[in-house]
Amino acid sequence: MSNRPAPSPDRIYRSPAGVAGGVILLVLGAWLGGDAIVNGDGRTPWIALAGLLFAVPLVIAFTIRPAVFGNEHRLRVRNPFRVITLPWATVASFRSGYSNEVFDEAGTKYQLWSIPVSMRARRKAQRPVRPKAGARGRLDDIGAEPPAERRATADKSMDELRELCEARAAAKTSQGEPHVRWAYEIIAPTVAGAILLVVLIALG
Numbered sequence: 001m002s003n004r005p006a007p008s009p010d011r012i013y014r015s016p017a018g019v020a021g022g023v024i025l026l027v028l029g030a031w032l033g034g035d036a037i038v039n040g041d042g043r044t045p046w047i048a049l050a051g052l053l054f055a056v057p058l059v060i061a062f063t064i065r066p067a068v069f070g071n072e073h074r075l076r077v078r079n080p081f082r083v084i085t086l087p088w089a090t091v092a093s094f095r096s097g098y099s100n101e102v103f104d105e106a107g108t109k110y111q112l113w114s115i116p117v118s119m120r121a122r123r124k125a126q127r128p129v130r131p132k133a134g135a136r137g138r139l140d141d142i143g144a145e146p147p148a149e150r151r152a153t154a155d156k157s158m159d160e161l162r163e164l165c166e167a168r169a170a171a172k173t174s175q176g177e178p179h180v181r182w183a184y185e186i187i188a189p190t191v192a193g194a195i196l197l198v199v200l201i202a203l204g
Contacts (some may be wrong), residue, residue, distance in 0.1 A: 009069035011164070013157050015066065015112050023065025029055060047200050054193030061186045063173050066113035068157075070164050073173045075102065080115045081183050086110075088169045089177035096158050104178050124152070 029052060036048035063078035069076040077084040094102045100112040107172060151159065168174045 010069040010071045010075055010076075011160065013068040013070075013112075013161075015116055018063045018066065018114070018116070021058055022036060025059045025063065026056065029059065043200055043203070047197065050193050050196040050200055052193070053189055054197055055195075057186045057190045061183070061190075062113075065183075065186070068071060068112050068114050068161070070161055072164075072168050072171070074176070075161065075165070077102065077112060078110065083181045083183060084110050085181075087178075087180040088165050088171070088174035089168065090176065090178050091165050094158055094162050094165070096155060100158055102161075106178075108178070114196055115154050116153055118152060
């Protein structure tokens, strides 16, 4: 019988603005690069091809690729150039400041790229809500609670991850060691494109 934990659905956290920006950049790059490849003269098509080989993986890495996956067994952080897997028992704390970060028991810090901090959204969420005229009186009359404290989207995501960690850290299926894997599928084409681009430019 396998000792692997039963599959658990992931909660997935992404940055919609980052993904949208990445798609726009990819479309723009494909349009400009494709035009240079088809209609360019001399080395221009090759330079455009090398530029795309260099730029496209970077755009994907910093916009579309980042994501945080949390389930009952572990936290998986997919950053631009690494994938970090942390069983809940190895997570020491989460920190939210100018960026959102997770720390393991050894004190190693990992940034959560897909949950960016927006100071504007945080200030907006913390702005007190003024009830409409008569609303406060109606709440008092029916004995209802006032609206709960508002939170920025990123802060809500971090709260959910903290709660999941606290609830699952002691589970047998949440034990293990941190694992870090480099994203060679991003690094390799980026390096190849950069080398090709430098060679083509140097050759004039």
